Amino acid sequence: MKFSKVINFYLLILLACCLMLFSGIAYATKAYAVERITVFYEHNDRISRKDFTVAIRQIENRMPIQVKVRVLNAPKNNCVRINSASSESRWKQVSCYHRLRIKLGINGYAIFATPPLEEDGQKYWGGVASGIGVHNGTATINISSNFVSIITVARHELGHLLGAMHDWASRIDSIMHPDVLQFASLDLKFSRWSIKEIWDFVY
Numbered sequence: 001m002k003f004s005k006v007i008n009f010y011l012l013i014l015l016a017c018c019l020m021l022f023s024g025i026a027y028a029t030k031a032y033a034v035e036r037i038t039v040f041y042e043h044n045d046r047i048s049r050k051d052f053t054v055a056i057r058q059i060e061n062r063m064p065i066q067v068k069v070r071v072l073n074a075p076k077n078n079c080v081r082i083n084s085a086s087s088e089s090r091w092k093q094v095s096c097y098h099r100l101r102i103k104l105g106i107n108g109y110a111i112f113a114t115p116p117l118e119e120d121g122q123k124y125w126g127g128v129a130s131g132i133g134v135h136n137g138t139a140t141i142n143i144s145s146n147f148v149s150i151i152t153v154a155r156h157e158l159g160h161l162l163g164a165m166h167d168w169a170s171r172i173d174s175i176m177h178p179d180v181l182q183f184a185s186l187d188l189k190f191s192r193w194s195i196k197e198i199w200d201f202v203y
């Protein structure tokens with residue numbers, strides 16, 4: 001092997017190593033990407049901002065990807081007044097909040113915690129996501145003072161925004177079950193199917 005050929009050979013190896021290192025770094029950066037979640041707290045007499053923050057921060061350790069949560073007070077808005085429980089109103093409410101977050105220039109995912117909805121004197125808890133697998137998506141969660149239901153509904157709606165559909169097939173310990181609030185618990189898990197959907201969307 002001539003000297004120049006030896007150099008070329010080592011250059012080639014060096015280049016290959018660089019490529020491997022670069023793709024490794026790119027993969028690692030992707031795998032550890034942190035999704036930013038801004039949660040807006042609407043003042044109410046059921047739960048204080050402080051208690052709400054303690055509850056909602058718990059979703060950070062309960063998602064299949066890394067998320068970073070910050071809690072802000074919701075600015076004055078008219079969306080909170082759309083509070084009937086009909087699906088049309090719930091959709092109107094989440095669209096109204098979605099426009100508000102755009103006006104506020106919020107990047108990442110946004111969740112608005114609003115009081116329970118009312119229909120015929122009955123109160124309803126739950127949540128609505130602006131879509132399934134939407135970057136910069138918005139969700140509403142209609143909250144009570146109950147920590148477990150706040151965490152459950154927030155994880156469920158965030159799951160939708162991050163790409164997970166309803167998990168009809170799974171047993172009832174799946175957080176993406178459509179009737180999840182009926183068996184809300186801190187032990188609920190994202191099923192393997194939901195985790196795959198979320199990883200496929202995020203990465």
Ligand SMILES: [Zn+2]
Pocket residue numbers: 156160166178
């Ligand atoms: Zn759902």
